[in-house]
Amino acid sequence: MTRFAHRLRQIMRLAVKEWRLLARNPHGLAVLFFMPAIFVLVMSFTLKNTLVARIDLPVAGWLVEDTHPAAQAWSQEWLDRHGGQRYDSREALRAALRARDIDAAVVVRSPWLGDDGQPRAEQVELWLGNRVQPAAAARLRTELSFSMLQVRMRIAAAEAGPFASVLLDSAATPELMGEGGGPQVRYLYELESGRPMTAVQQSVPAWLVFGMFFVVIPIAGVLIQERNEGTLTRLASFGVSPGTVLGSKLVAFMLLNWVQLAFMIAVGRWLVPLLGGPALQLDIAPGWFALMVLATSAAAVGLALLIAAHSRSFDQAAALGGGLNVVLGAIAGVMVPRMLMPPGLQTVSEWSPMGWALDGLQAVFLGDPQAGDIVLRAGLLLGFALLCLMVAWWPIRHQERAG
Amino acid sequence: MSTAPVLVAEQLAYRYPRQPEAALRGVDLVLHRGQAVGLLGPNGSGKSTLINLLIGLRTPQGGRLVHPQGAAPRIAWVPQEYAFYPELTCQENLQLFADLLDVGAAERQRRIETAVASGQLQEFVSRRARHCSGGVRRRLNLAIALLQRPDVLLLDEPTVGVDPQSRAFLLARVRELVQGGTAVLYATHYMEEVSAVCSDIVLLDHGRVIAHGDLATLLQGSEGGAPFADLEALFMHHTHRSLRD
Numbered sequence: 055m056t057r058f059a060h061r062l063r064q065i066m067r068l069a070v071k072e073w074r075l076l077a078r079n080p081h082g083l084a085v086l087f088f089m090p091a092i093f094v095l096v097m098s099f100t101l102k103n104t105l106v107a108r109i110d111l112p113v114a115g116w117l118v119e120d121t122h123p124a125a126q127a128w129s130q131e132w133l134d135r136h137g138g139q140r141y142d143s144r145e146a147l148r149a150a151l152r153a154r155d156i157d158a159a160v161v162v163r164s165p166w167l168g169d170d171g172q173p174r175a176e177q178v179e180l181w182l183g184n185r186v187q188p189a190a191a192a193r194l195r196t197e198l199s200f201s202m203l204q205v206r207m208r209i210a211a212a213e214a215g216p217f218a219s220v221l222l223d224s225a226a227t228p229e230l231m232g233e234g235g236g237p238q239v240r241y242l243y244e245l246e247s248g249r250p251m252t253a254v255q256q257s258v259p260a261w262l263v264f265g266m267f268f269v270v271i272p273i274a275g276v277l278i279q280e281r282n283e284g285t286l287t288r289l290a291s292f293g294v295s296p297g298t299v300l301g302s303k304l305v306a307f308m309l310l311n312w313v314q315l316a317f318m319i320a321v322g323r324w325l326v327p328l329l330g331g332p333a334l335q336l337d338i339a340p341g342w343f344a345l346m347v348l349a350t351s352a353a354a355v356g357l358a359l360l361i362a363a364h365s366r367s368f369d370q371a372a373a374l375g376g377g378l379n380v381v382l383g384a385i386a387g388v389m390v391p392r393m394l395m396p397p398g399l400q401t402v403s404e405w406s407p408m409g410w411a412l413d414g415l416q417a418v419f420l421g422d423p424q425a426g427d428i429v430l431r432a433g434l435l436l437g438f439a440l441l442c443l444m445v446a447w448w449p450i451r452h453q454e455r456a457g
Numbered sequence: 458m459s460t461a462p463v464l465v466a467e468q469l470a471y472r473y474p475r476q477p478e479a480a481l482r483g484v485d486l487v488l489h490r491g492q493a494v495g496l497l498g499p500n501g502s503g504k505s506t507l508i509n510l511l512i513g514l515r516t517p518q519g520g521r522l523v524h525p526q527g528a529a530p531r532i533a534w535v536p537q538e539y540a541f542y543p544e545l546t547c548q549e550n551l552q553l554f555a556d557l558l559d560v561g562a563a564e565r566q567r568r569i570e571t572a573v574a575s576g577q578l579q580e581f582v583s584r585r586a587r588h589c590s591g592g593v594r595r596r597l598n599l600a601i602a603l604l605q606r607p608d609v610l611l612l613d614e615p616t617v618g619v620d621p622q623s624r625a626f627l628l629a630r631v632r633e634l635v636q637g638g639t640a641v642l643y644a645t646h647y648m649e650e651v652s653a654v655c656s657d658i659v660l661l662d663h664g665r666v667i668a669h670g671d672l673a674t675l676l677q678g679s680e681g682g683a684p685f686a687d688l689e690a691l692f693m694h695h696t697h698r699s700l701r702d
Contacts, residue, residue: 060559067556071542071549078544284538291512291534292557292605 061301064294068302069309075276076310082272086314090265091321094257098322098331101253101391111197112157112182112190114138117147120164120177128173128205129162136197147181157183158194172209173202246422252332258322259415260388263408265314266350267382269307270358270375277303277362277450278371286450296451300443304355311351334419342428343418349435350411356442357407363446382408410434462525463640464488464511464532464609470519471506480506482664483520488609488640493631495651495672496644497688498661499696504644507661508534508611511642530640533607537614539594540601543587547578547597550586554601568604575630576600592623599627609640616650628653648688658688660695667695 076082115138118129133139138156141147147159159181168174178198182191211218241251280286280299289299322334358375365371383389385399386408392400403409414431417423466486472479481503488494498504509515511522512534524530541550551572555565573579576596581589586597599615612631616624631654635641643655651658651672658675660668668675668691675691678684685691 064557071553075544284536284540288540290514292554294557
């Protein structure tokens with residue numbers, strides 16, 4: 055057997071050992087498979103409403119403290135169009151909000167009309183239940199403002215004469231604000247891929263990246279035990295070089311990352327729809343997809359080896375690796391989609407290993423990936439992986455000889 | 458010693474980076490086939506460093522290793538720690554380490570069977586090492602080293618934490634190996650084990666050999682002096698009673 059073939063066989067045997075050890079490590083399996091799967095499920099439903107251009111109007115209760123007929127008519131017109139109910143007092147409104155009978159409350163203070171006979175926005179209070187999404191609140195506020203604008207226009211038109219009223223009626227605008235009204239909103243990736251953006255399409259690559267980087271837990275567990283128990287030294291006495299040790303872990307966990315990928319895709323494709331969410335769409339470019347998974351995997355395993363090789367104990371590696379992953383995940387936009395971040399943070403987010411992985415994989419999953427973008431990010435990830443492996447190699451070499 | 462030397466260390470020297478004192482300063486050692494040499498010394502005397510140099514894990518900074526029979530001998534090491542995977546079964550551990558050797562599948566299988574028989578591990582092969590007793594784990598530790606079919610076997614405290622039965626078994630195995638022609642270097646703090654297994658000793662302190670030779674001769678003491686009561690008395694005479702760590 056040639057030296058190369060012997061090394062290759064050693065790498066494969068040690069990789070099989072890694073899989074065996076992982077299969078007997080329920081905590082490691084939970085971190086690598088169930089944690090990201092649960093996040094995909096939760097975030098696919100949590101982010102559902104943030105990714106649609108039009109969201110449901112919250113159900114509002116009304117308290118009209120002004121007895122003027124115009125105020126009463128305005129509130130009735132709203133209730134007829136959007137639903138909801140009237141309440142007699144502020145206490146009753148608060149109780150209804152607390153009991154979640156309504157999502158929001160509109161209080162029309164007296165006098166609603168100003169000296170000029172026009173409705174005054176500052177005389178209207180909008181109360182929100184604690185669970186109303188900001189986007190839904192914004193829509194309610196806009197609709198209320200628009201409704202008051204209509205009242206103003208009607209008053210102005212009535213003063214201007216019958217022709218103005220006819221003109222106003224012909225340009226009746228409620229449908230602009232109603233369901234399905236207004237301009238059609240489409241994200242760029244929708245134009246490129248021809249399919250709507252969904253939370254699951256965004257969550258699967260995001261949490262896959264996060265889960266892949268968590269290989270630090272099982273890698274550190276085994277490597278630190280090997281070092282502390284003298285097994286690394288014994289491996290060296292069996293002719294196993296530090297490069298072979300690193301190579302075996304790289305092979306084992308990069309292949310494991312593909313199993314994670316299959317699991318996460320299964321969750322997005324079948325489990326999320328089973329629970330009422332949209333299914334993950336898989337009409338993606340296979341070449342770019344494979345390159346991005348490979349590069350992400352190399353970076354994840356490289357970083358894990360770096361942390362494991364430089365940690366004194368498993369506790370230290372778990373705290374450092376887990377904590378670093380959470381920070382990198384937060385910066386990269388895994389936990390909160392980048393579109394919800396302020397512009398400065400979005401820029402920072404683009405310059406982190408998880409950010410490169412996330413950008414590349416989301417480009418593959420969400421739209422029409424551009425070669426330049428994918429190759430750049432894959433290159434950055436592979437460079438990062440190489441750097442990590444180089445820095446990890448030295449302590450492993452030293453530890454092999456420490457017996 | 459009538460048998461041929463298999464491994465000779467000449468004037469080995471080694472100093473760890475950023476350490477003011479050398480770990481080894483001109484150590485000579487000759488290991489013969491069918492001979493067991495006890496390697497004794499207080500903590501920090503250089504025993505582990507010497508073993509590392511003999512295995513090839515470190516390169517001597519001075520002196521050299523000579524292979525009198527031409528080809529390098531096969532050297533195996535039994536560390537003080539349980540240097541295997543506790544979550545794997547005894548069989549899986551043996552299979553893994555056998556698979557790392559550059560020998561064919563049939564030979565690997567033969568070696569595993571021999572190692573299992575030698576360590577009397579038949580009853581435990583399918584049990585995870587973590588669930589085995591200290592004695593079984595020590596036997597597995599030795600069995601893994603025997604997979605290499607060594608010409609030279611280096612044992613570093615191979616009986617720590619075992620019951621008297623397991624200790625007797627391990628010592629008997631080592632004696633059998635010596636009788637079979639293996640050269641053994643036995644590092645330990647248990648003087649009675651050295652007395653039971655080794656014909657010769659090398660006593661290290663501060664990185665130097667301070668006494669070496671045939672055990673029976675050394676116990677007789679220097680010319681004109683009283684003989685030593687036992688090996689411990691000999692050890693304390695040469696290394697003195699002050700604590701080392």
